[in-house]
Amino acid sequence: MTETSSSRPAAGAQEAPPSRLHRLMRWVPLxxxxxxxxxxxxxxxxxGQHWPGAVAPVGTAxxxxxxxxxxxxxxxxxGRRQQDGAAIVGDTLLGAIWVLFTWSVLLGALLRAALALTGTGDGQDRARIVTWAVLGTAAVLLAWGYAEARRVPRVRRLDVELPRLGAALDGTRVVLITDTHYGPLDRARWSARVCETVxxxxxxxxxxxxxxxxxxxxRRRAQAAPLGTVRAARARVYVTGNHEYYSEAQGWVDLMDELGWEPLRNRHLLLERGGDTLVVAGVDDVTAQxxxxAGHGADLGGALDGADPGHPVLLLAHQPAFVDRAAAGGVDLQxxxxxxxxxxxxxxxxxxxxxxxxxxxxRHGARTLLYTSRGTGFWGPPFRVFAPSEITLLVLRSPRRAA
Incomplete structure (x- = not known):
C-alpha cells in the first residue's frame, strides 16, 4: 500500500520506539x-528415562x-547458492523435527498423564513408554507422510452451484491444480502422471x-514441461503465486505461455455456450506489487475491465486472503x-x-464462494500428514438447469 504524506512523521519528529511485542517478535526466528x-x-x-551408558549424551549430541x-x-x-542437495537435507530435517516436536508435546503430556492415572509402572517405566511411543508415532507418520507427498493426488470432485450461471453452462467442468512446487526433488515423472490424470x-x-x-x-523447466500436454476443451489458464516472485516471475509467465497456458495477469476471457457467458478472470499474487x-501487482478492477457486470465471474487468485476484494467486486467463485x-x-x-x-x-459475503485447494504438490519438507494433496474437479451448476 502506498504511503500517504499524512502517514509520514513530521520533520524533526522522533518515531515511537518499537513495542515490547515487536521486540519479542525479533527473537522468534532464533x-x-x-x-x-x-x-x-x-x-x-x-x-526420568535413566538410559544406560552413552544413550543420553549421544542422543543429545x-x-x-x-x-x-x-x-x-x-x-x-x-539462499543465493540454491544447492538442491542442501535444500533436500534442510527441508527433510525441518519436516521430521516438526513431527517429532508435535508428538513429543502431545504424548509427553497426555500419555504420561494417562499412565500415571492408571498406575502403570514407575516414573522410569512411564518415561520410557512415552519415548518409544513418540518415536514409533513419528516414524509411522513420516513414512506415511512421505508416501502421501510423493503420490499422484486423488481427484476431489464436487458440484458448485452459481446462482447467476446460465443454464447453457450447467455442467461446465473446471479442473484446478495448484502449488505444484517443482523443486530440489526431481518430480518430472510425477508431473507427467499428474497431467495424465488431469x-x-x-x-x-x-x-x-x-x-x-x-x-x-x-532451472525447473524439465519438471514443468509436462504441463504442456494438458488438454482442455476451452482454455488452460494460469495466475502467479507468491513463490514465482522469489524466482523470476516473468520467466514463469513466459514459460507457461510457451507451454500453451494463458496467463491471466489482471485480465479475463469469456467462456460462452448457448448464449450464456462466464467471465474467467485472474489476478497476480498479492505479493507481486x-x-x-515492473507491471506486476494484483488488480481486480483491471481483471474485470470491460466485462459485463451481469455475467457470473470465476476468479483465479493464488491466496484465499484475496477473497475480501473478490467479494467486494461481486465475484461469484474464487x-x-x-x-x-x-x-x-x-x-x-x-x-x-x-x-x-x-x-x-x-462462503464470503452475500454472493462469493471460495474454493481453497490443499495443493497438488508440496513445499519444502517432503511430507503430508493429515493434509492430502488434491486435483480438484469442480462441476459448475446452474439453478436453472433442466431437471
Whole structure:
C-alpha cells in the first residue's frame, strides 16, 4: 500500500520506539528452531528415562547437530547458492523435527498423564513408554507422510452451484491444480502422471493458481514441461503465486505461455455456450506489487475491465486472503491454493492466522464462494500428514438447469 504524506512523521519528529511485542517478535526466528529441537530432546532423553551408558549424551549430541545443520542446509539450499542437495537435507530435517516436536508435546503430556492415572509402572517405566511411543508415532507418520507427498493426488470432485450461471453452462467442468512446487526433488515423472490424470477428467477449463516451482523457469523447466500436454476443451489458464516472485516471475509467465497456458495477469476471457457467458478472470499474487517487478501487482478492477457486470465471474487468485476484494467486486467463485491444507498437522492452525480458509468450499459475503485447494504438490519438507494433496474437479451448476 502506498504511503500517504499524512502517514509520514513530521520533520524533526522522533518515531515511537518499537513495542515490547515487536521486540519479542525479533527473537522468534532464533528461538523457534531451538525449541523445535530442544523439546523432543528433553522429552525423549531427560525426563526420568535413566538410559544406560552413552544413550543420553549421544542422543543429545545428535539433536544439537540437527539444530546446527538444519538452518545451515536451508540457507545453502534456498539462499543465493540454491544447492538442491542442501535444500533436500534442510527441508527433510525441518519436516521430521516438526513431527517429532508435535508428538513429543502431545504424548509427553497426555500419555504420561494417562499412565500415571492408571498406575502403570514407575516414573522410569512411564518415561520410557512415552519415548518409544513418540518415536514409533513419528516414524509411522513420516513414512506415511512421505508416501502421501510423493503420490499422484486423488481427484476431489464436487458440484458448485452459481446462482447467476446460465443454464447453457450447467455442467461446465473446471479442473484446478495448484502449488505444484517443482523443486530440489526431481518430480518430472510425477508431473507427467499428474497431467495424465488431469487429461482423464475431460475438462472444459483447466486452472493453475500459482506456485509452480521453487526455482527459476530455466532451472525447473524439465519438471514443468509436462504441463504442456494438458488438454482442455476451452482454455488452460494460469495466475502467479507468491513463490514465482522469489524466482523470476516473468520467466514463469513466459514459460507457461510457451507451454500453451494463458496467463491471466489482471485480465479475463469469456467462456460462452448457448448464449450464456462466464467471465474467467485472474489476478497476480498479492505479493507481486512488493516484488519490485515492473507491471506486476494484483488488480481486480483491471481483471474485470470491460466485462459485463451481469455475467457470473470465476476468479483465479493464488491466496484465499484475496477473497475480501473478490467479494467486494461481486465475484461469484474464487479459486485459490497457497495453504496446502497445512501440509503437516497441526500447522493448519497457524495457517488460519493468515488466511480466511485452509481448505474446501466456503462462503464470503452475500454472493462469493471460495474454493481453497490443499495443493497438488508440496513445499519444502517432503511430507503430508493429515493434509492430502488434491486435483480438484469442480462441476459448475446452474439453478436453472433442466431437471
Amino acid at each position: 528461538v523457534a528452531p531451538v525449541l523445535l529441537w530442544a523439546v523432543p530432546c528433553w522429552v525423549l532423553l531427560h525426563t 545428535l539433536f544439537v547437530l540437527g539444530l546446527v545443520v538444519m538452518p545451515l542446509a536451508m540457507v545453502r539450499g534456498h 487429461n482423464g477428467l475431460e475438462a472444459d477449463l483447466v486452472c493453475h493458481t500459482g506456485d509452480i516451482a521453487d526455482g527459476t523457469a530455466r 512488493s516484488s519490485g517487478l 479459486l485459490s491454493g497457497h495453504t496446502h491444507g497445512g501440509q503437516i498437522w497441526p500447522f493448519h492452525h497457524l495457517v488460519r492466522l493468515d488466511q480466511p480458509a485452509v481448505a474446501g468450499l466456503s
